[in-house]
Amino acid sequence: MQPLIDHARSFGRRPEEFASLAHGQSPQVLFITCSDSRVVPALITGARPGELFELRTAGNIVPPYVPGRPTSEAATVEYAVDVLGVQEIVVCGHSHCGAVGALVRGEDLTAVPAVRDWLAQAEPPSDVPDDDPAVAGAVCNHVLAQLLRLRAYPCVQRALTSGQLRVHGWYYEVHTGAVRVHRPDTDSFEAL
Secondary structure, eight states, X not given: OHHHHHHHHHHTTOGGGXXXXXXXXXXXXXXXXXXXXXXXXXXXXXXXXXXXXXXEEGGGOOOOOOTTOOOHHHHHHHIIXXXXXXXXXXXXXXXXXXXXXXXXXXXXXXTSHHHHHHHTTSOOOOSOOTTOTTOHHHHHHHHHHHHHHHHTSHHHHHHHHTTSOEEEEEEEOXXXXXXXXXXXXXXXXXXX
């Protein structure tokens, strides 16, 4: 913890770099990814403060939109699209994902009921071998499933229909730093 504290102390000694952030934010991208500590959106994208609006969930799960049942995730998406006016949404999965791996392998999660119940919202990726430690194919399928869910959110539907928003699926390899993007025309994940 001490190195983190030391960095936080020195980080706050550069107020001139951050003064403009007090006037508000205008990110162009909502970046939805996993809570995994190895996935750092600003590091992956090179974004500076104020450039990404982030939503991090276990397994980068986008829960189904249910009218009248607000969730933190739905509120974040709605705020990003309707208030901040983001023009792009990226759903980014990653290699070696514990959440997707647990789904693929059908792991017993009774000891962690909140995790079990959260992951129950995700569809187990089908027809994917469970012997790949990176769970690459399963993660890519999972990203596509989350994009479909995201498109069902009313604010996202409206913005997509009006041409004000685009959505993207990414796959990040934690062991190489490489990023692949889903290409709808070939229905494959290819290098950026």
